[in-house]
Structures are given as structure tokens and as C-alpha cells.
Amino acid sequence: MGKSCENYKDILIDIIYEEKDFNKDIKDHLKHCDNCMKYYKELKDTKNRLNNLNTEPPIEYRKISKAFIKADEIKKKKSNIKSLFVFMLLSTIFLTMVVTLAVNGFSKEIIYFQISTYVIFPFILPFMIKKRAKKEGYDAK
Amino acid sequence: MNEEILIKLSKRGDKKALEKLLQMNYSIVKGYLIKMTLNEEVADDITQETMLKAILNIKKYKPKAKFSTWLITIATNTYKDQLRKDKRLVYKEDKDLVDDIDVEKSILIKSEFEEIKEILKEFSYEKRMPFILKHYYDYSYKEIAEIMNCPVGTVRSRLHYCIKKIKKHMEGGSDIGKKL
Numbered sequence: 001m002g003k004s005c006e007n008y009k010d011i012l013i014d015i016i017y018e019e020k021d022f023n024k025d026i027k028d029h030l031k032h033c034d035n036c037m038k039y040y041k042e043l044k045d046t047k048n049r050l051n052n053l054n055t056e057p058p059i060e061y062r063k064i065s066k067a068f069i070k071a072d073e074i075k076k077k078k079s080n081i082k083s084l085f086v087f088m089l090l091s092t093i094f095l096t097m098v099v100t101l102a103v104n105g106f107s108k109e110i111i112y113f114q115i116s117t118y119v120i121f122p123f124i125l126p127f128m129i130k131k132r133a134k135k136e137g138y139d140a141k
Numbered sequence: 142m143n144e145e146i147l148i149k150l151s152k153r154g155d156k157k158a159l160e161k162l163l164q165m166n167y168s169i170v171k172g173y174l175i176k177m178t179l180n181e182e183v184a185d186d187i188t189q190e191t192m193l194k195a196i197l198n199i200k201k202y203k204p205k206a207k208f209s210t211w212l213i214t215i216a217t218n219t220y221k222d223q224l225r226k227d228k229r230l231v232y233k234e235d236k237d238l239v240d241d242i243d244v245e246k247s248i249l250i251k252s253e254f255e256e257i258k259e260i261l262k263e264f265s266y267e268k269r270m271p272f273i274l275k276h277y278y279d280y281s282y283k284e285i286a287e288i289m290n291c292p293v294g295t296v297r298s299r300l301h302y303c304i305k306k307i308k309k310h311m312e313g314g315s316d317i318g319k320k321l
């Protein structure tokens with residue numbers, strides 16, 4: 001059994017939107033069926049008239065820049081939360097180690113270690129700041 | 142500079158490249174959202190949100206799909222999310238949209254534009270979406286199905302539904318026409 005006109009009408013919609021080929025089957029049908037031929041013409045007309053809605057809005061450069069600023073804020077917030085979490089984790093581990101060592105009689109070593117840290121720290125500070133600046137994109141280049 | 146290079150640079154963290162890329166695709170996204178939401182103010186908000194999400198997630202973008210398609214997918218999902226949250230999006234008359242057309246265009250076209258807008262408003266966003274993506278952006282059924290995350294058959298039947306309704310309306314004597 002052949003296709004009904006309703007089937008052909010559906011195929012015609014696919015054809016005007018280039019989802020199906022205009023094949024011999026449909027061509028033959030249109031030759032013999034005025035109803036579908038009329039439908040096809042109307043479809044094309046409808047499609048053309050719909051293009052009146054096709055406006056192209058202008059590019060809003062400042063809005064795009066604003067999106068970047070907002071993205072930076074969100075990223076910063078996220079990285080701050082992450083840093084805080086890492087800091088808390090590391091300090092807990094460190095404290096546990098110190099306490100464990102102290103309990104096991106390594107108090108002297110802990111004091112030596114602390115003294116040496118205080119001496120070294122001022123020297124490594126500039127490197128840490130530089131690294132941080134680079135990570136956040138403030139390095140002059 | 143071509144899009145491919147800009148995408149590569151953007152994925153590596155080049156902000157200037159990404160900014161250029163977003164500028165190149167801005168009108169497509171905004172135009173799509175104006176047609177989808179039929180409300181300039183809402184379209185504005187969602188465009189902004191889409192840009193922000195694109196910046197935050199650029200590393201997740203796979204160049205398998207066109208950049209504009211990726212943005213339209215983000216815009217679509219954002220719109221869907223907002224619809225769920227915000228009832229304001231379900232049709233508020235908006236006069237600003239009319240100002241967007243060329244002033245030189247005739248009153249005749251303007252009224253036809255209004256007419257099309259009115260017809261589109263009658264459709265739910267799920268039905269309007271395939272129609273807009275197909276008619277104005279020339280996406281294939283398959284691509285639309287991917288953007289909307291639904292079967293190809295659904296896309297086709299929704300598009301057909303819209304076209305038939307619009308066609309009927311344009312020829313006058315439609316049920317929509319009487320309601321307006």
C-alpha cells in the first residue's frame with residue numbers, strides 16, 4: 001500500500017528543512033496530487049515569512065568583560081576555600097606529629113627544628129610571594 | 142584569527158582568546174535566547190549566565206562540537222533551569238523586542254513579526270526549541286536532539302507540530318488566531 005497524503009505532507013516538512021531528499025517517489029506524488037503540491041508551496045511561503053523574526057542582536061563587549069570579572073571572583077572564592085581546607089588538613093597533621101614526637105621524648109629535636117625554621121623562613125618568603133603572584137596572574141611580563 | 146586557533150588558546154587559559162571567541166559568538170547566543178524566551182530582559186540575563194558558565198567551564202569543552210553549538214547547549218540548559226526556578230519567565234509581554242528590528246523595516250513586517258511572536262508564545266518551550274534551532278540555526282534533527290537531550294523522533298514530531306500550527310495560523314482561520 002502506498003503512503004497517504006498525510007505521510008507525504010510530513011515528508012515535505014522534512015524536505016524544506018533538508019532532512020530528507022526530494023526523491024522520485026515524492027516528485028511523482030506531487031505531479032498527481034494537487035493538494036500536496038499546494039501544501040508544499042504554502043510550506044515554502046510560511047518558511048520565508050518566518051524569517052522576519054531573524055534579528056541579529058549587537059555584540060555587547062562590556063557585558064562579556066563583566067562575565068570575565070565575575071568568573072574571576074567565583075574562581076577566587078573557590079580557590080580560597082580549597083586553600084583553607086588544605087591549610088587545616090596540613091596543620092592538623094603537623095600538630096599530631098609534634099605532639100607524638102614530644103610524647104616520645106624528642107622535645108629537644110623539636111626545639112632545634114623550630115629555631116632553624118625561624119632562621120630560614122625570611123629567606124624563602126620572597127620566593128613564595130613570587131610563586132603566588134604568578135599563579136594568580138599578577139606577574140609582570 | 143580563526144576559531145580553531147582561538148579555541149586551542151582558550152583551553153590553555155588565554156583570556157584574550159576566549160574573550161574574542163565569545164564576542165564572535167555573542168549574537169548567535171543572544172539571538173537564540175531572544176527567540177526562545179521572547180523577552181529581551183530574560184534573554185539578557187541568560188546570555189550573561191551563559192557567558193559566565195562558558196568562561197568557568199572552557200576546559201570541559203570538547204572541540205568535537207562547534208563552539209556555537211556548545212554555547213547554545215549551555216544557554217538551553219540554563220534556560221531550562223531558570224524555567225524551573227522562576228515563573229517570571231513564563232511569558233511576560235515585552236515591548237523592547239520590537240525595537241530590535243531595523244527601524245526601516247515596514248510596519249507590515251513589524252506586525253507580522255508581532256504575529257509570529259504571538260504564535261511562538263503559544264508553544265511550550267519544549268516545542269519552540271526544536272523549531273527555533275531548526276528554522277533559524279539550521280541544526281539537523283540529530284544535533285537538536287543532542288542539544289536538548291531527547292530522541293530524534295521527538296525533535297521531528299515537535300518541529301512538525303510547530304510548522305503545521307504556524308502554517309495554519311498564517312493562512313488565517315486558525316484556532317490560535319481566534320484566541321488572540
Ligand SMILES: [Zn+2]
Pocket residue numbers: 004005008029033035036
Ligand atoms: Zn497528496
